[in-house]
Each structure stands twice: as structure tokens, then as C-alpha cells.
Amino acid sequence: MRIMMAITSLNFGGAETQVINLSKELVTQGHQVLLISLSNDVPRIVELEGTHVEIIIEQKKRKLDFSVIKNMRSHIKKWQPDIVHGYLYDAEFYCRLAGINTSIPIINSERNDNYQFNLNQRIGDYLTAKMADAVIANSYAGQVFAKKRYHHLKDNRINVVWNGIDTKKIKHRLAQCTTHYKYELFGTDKVKIACMVAAIKPQKDYKLALQVANELVESDDQWRVIFLGDKLTVSNDDYKNTITDQYNNLKNKDKIVFLGNRTDVIELLSQADVSFLTSHHEGFPNAVLESMSVGTPCITTNFSDIKKIAIAPWMIIENRQPLDFVQAINKAADEKQNLSNQSITWVNENCALDVIAKKLVDTYNTYL
Numbered sequence: 001m002r003i004m005m006a007i008t009s010l011n012f013g014g015a016e017t018q019v020i021n022l023s024k025e026l027v028t029q030g031h032q033v034l035l036i037s038l039s040n041d042v043p044r045i046v047e048l049e050g051t052h053v054e055i056i057i058e059q060k061k062r063k064l065d066f067s068v069i070k071n072m073r074s075h076i077k078k079w080q081p082d083i084v085h086g087y088l089y090d091a092e093f094y095c096r097l098a099g100i101n102t103s104i105p106i107i108n109s110e111r112n113d114n115y116q117f118n119l120n121q122r123i124g125d126y127l128t129a130k131m132a133d134a135v136i137a138n139s140y141a142g143q144v145f146a147k148k149r150y151h152h153l154k155d156n157r158i159n160v161v162w163n164g165i166d167t168k169k170i171k172h173r174l175a176q177c178t179t180h181y182k183y184e185l186f187g188t189d190k191v192k193i194a195c196m197v198a199a200i201k202p203q204k205d206y207k208l209a210l211q212v213a214n215e216l217v218e219s220d221d222q223w224r225v226i227f228l229g230d231k232l233t234v235s236n237d238d239y240k241n242t243i244t245d246q247y248n249n250l251k252n253k254d255k256i257v258f259l260g261n262r263t264d265v266i267e268l269l270s271q272a273d274v275s276f277l278t279s280h281h282e283g284f285p286n287a288v289l290e291s292m293s294v295g296t297p298c299i300t301t302n303f304s305d306i307k308k309i310a311i312a313p314w315m316i317i318e319n320r321q322p323l324d325f326v327q328a329i330n331k332a333a334d335e336k337q338n339l340s341n342q343s344i345t346w347v348n349e350n351c352a353l354d355v356i357a358k359k360l361v362d363t364y365n366t367y368l
Helices: 014-028 043-048 066-079 089-098 119-131 140-149 167-176 181-186 206-219 238-248 265-271 286-293 322-334 336-350 353-367
Strands: 002-007 032-037 054-057 083-087 106-110 134-137 158-160 192-197 223-228 256-260 274-277 298-301
Touching: 002 014, 002 066, 002 089, 014 032, 014 043, 014 083, 014 286, 014 353, 032 066, 066 089, 083 089, 083 353, 089 106, 089 119, 106 140, 134 140, 134 353, 140 158, 167 265, 181 223, 181 265, 192 206, 192 265, 192 286, 206 223, 206 238, 206 256, 206 322, 223 265, 265 286, 274 286, 274 322, 286 298, 286 336, 298 322, 322 336
Parallel strands: 002 032, 002 083, 032 054, 083 106, 106 134, 134 158, 192 223, 192 274, 223 256, 274 298
Antiparallel strands: none
């Protein structure tokens, strides 16, 4: 199958992770993939080096750039894909416009749920949403949300394919890792690490995360907290500045560190005792999937499909209270071995990348 994928950028984010991993796996399985980024903000393009994924960068110069639409239509006509699949709002919008009268199925994605559009996005949806031929959500909650957004589509045109993760590659990476992060970051292995992987944006509720971190290190002198992630390139600094101010006022900030965007997230997670996530809403959470894949139990708020994913109900903090997070994190650390085995088994059975890629192709085939 010839699959054209388009995405807003190739920065550090969950959708970008899935597009990169899926495109490589689809090529491995014998398909052809053309990946278009609508921005030259592509720090992760190196992850596609040495693969047979074709990459084109179409930098948007304004909100509605007709030259990009024209170029994308040209790519469609020249490359003749069987499917065009857009990820994230801008790419979905441009795919819809570029696909007009091409007779090629135009697929949109739903990577989240229960969120609000700004005015420009609402107008864009009102004018063009009916141009989408189908939607693939990465969660059942996202599927419900998409049905409200794409009123013209029948139920069999809004499907769910969960995120996937390359379990074989993870095993290889962990086997090659020689870094001892507790020593590197804190100078001793006599500490326990709790880790949160998330972009610094309101959706992830870093205010709550910092409260949890402060209460945790105060409850036990052995705890240290690591935050992995940074603000999105397209975002302003207001929220990050608010979080920085909150961090600077913490009593125990010497035991809490921000490491920004990293390429060794998997390795860091594997050496953490517990991970946690404080999001208000999510699609299928990559951070949880990555943590579970390396056997590190994850404590989360209640969002999306998490009740279908979490190993035990007590690992979901419904009331968003910091002290309840602390209690659950300590319990997860005490029961880590058992939770670790269950987590790895669940990932292998439900989210192995090769299985997810095949499910994605099977779903594409229903639209042809």
C-alpha cells in the first residue's frame, strides 16, 4: 500500500512519536510511506535516517498558505497514494483541502478528547470537516469525541487504533544502556525516582504535578522527581513561566529536576521506580505506554481510555489530590516487581508496534 502521511511538525510530542514509529514499521512490513511535515521544525527527522520513509518539508508561511495546498495536491497527483492520513489539526485541515476531487480517501486523526477549539479552528472545521472521508482515533474516548465533530460520517468510518510501541527495539536499547541515572543525576543509588514525561502545557496540569512532587519528596527523604519535556515550539512562554515561578517557590526544589526534551526517555523511565501523569485529558497516553513497556508502574489521573490500560484501579487518582498521588506512588514502588511483570505483558499483548501497524493497514483497507 502507498500511504501518504502529513503532520504539523516533527517535534517532541505523542502524535509525532507515533507517526515516526508507524511510518518505519509500515515500511518494514512492505508498504511505501511518504511523510510530509508542514513545518521545518523537525528535530526528530534524524530518527528516520537510514529508513526508506520518504520525507518532504512544506513550511507554512501563514495560517492559510495556498502554496502549501497546491504543493500537497501536486505530491498527491505525482505520488498517487492509496491513502492520505493527516495528524494534528493543521495537517488534517491541509489534507482535506489538498484532497478535493482526487478520489483518494482522506483520513483525519483524533489524538485527544474533551478539548476546546479556538475560533479559527472552529471556522476551519465548519467549512471543511465534511471533506474528511474517515477518522482514526487513538482511543475510544477520542472516537466518541470525533463522532460529535464529524457529523457526516457513519460509525464505521470512525475507528479506533491504539498507539503502538516497538517492544523489540526497547529491549535492544535497554540492553545497550550503560548510564546509571541515579548516580548521574543525584550522585548516589540510595534514592527513589518518580518521573513524569509530558510537554509543559496546561493540558498536562504541571501545577498539580509540582504539588505531587513536593509532597512526595517531603514524605520521604529518599524520593527524587524528574520531569521530562518542555513547552511546545508553537506555544508562548506564559504557562512555562508560571510553572517556573511555582517551581522556584518550592520548599524542596533541590530534589526536583527538569531535564527538558531528551532522546533517552525510555532509558530514564526504565531506571525510575515509578512514573506519574497529571493530565486533564489525553488520547492514548504515550507516556503511560512507554513507562509500562519498560516495567515502570504509572500513577495517573482519570482520562480517556486509562481505565482500560491501568493494571489496577488504585493506580488512577480520580480526585486529583496530591496526597492521594503520594500514597499511590509509594504503594506502586513497594509492589513494583509484580506491577512491572503485568505491565510488560499487557503492552506485549495489546500495543506491540507490528500488531498496531497491521491493524492500521486493515482499517485503511476498509476505506478503499
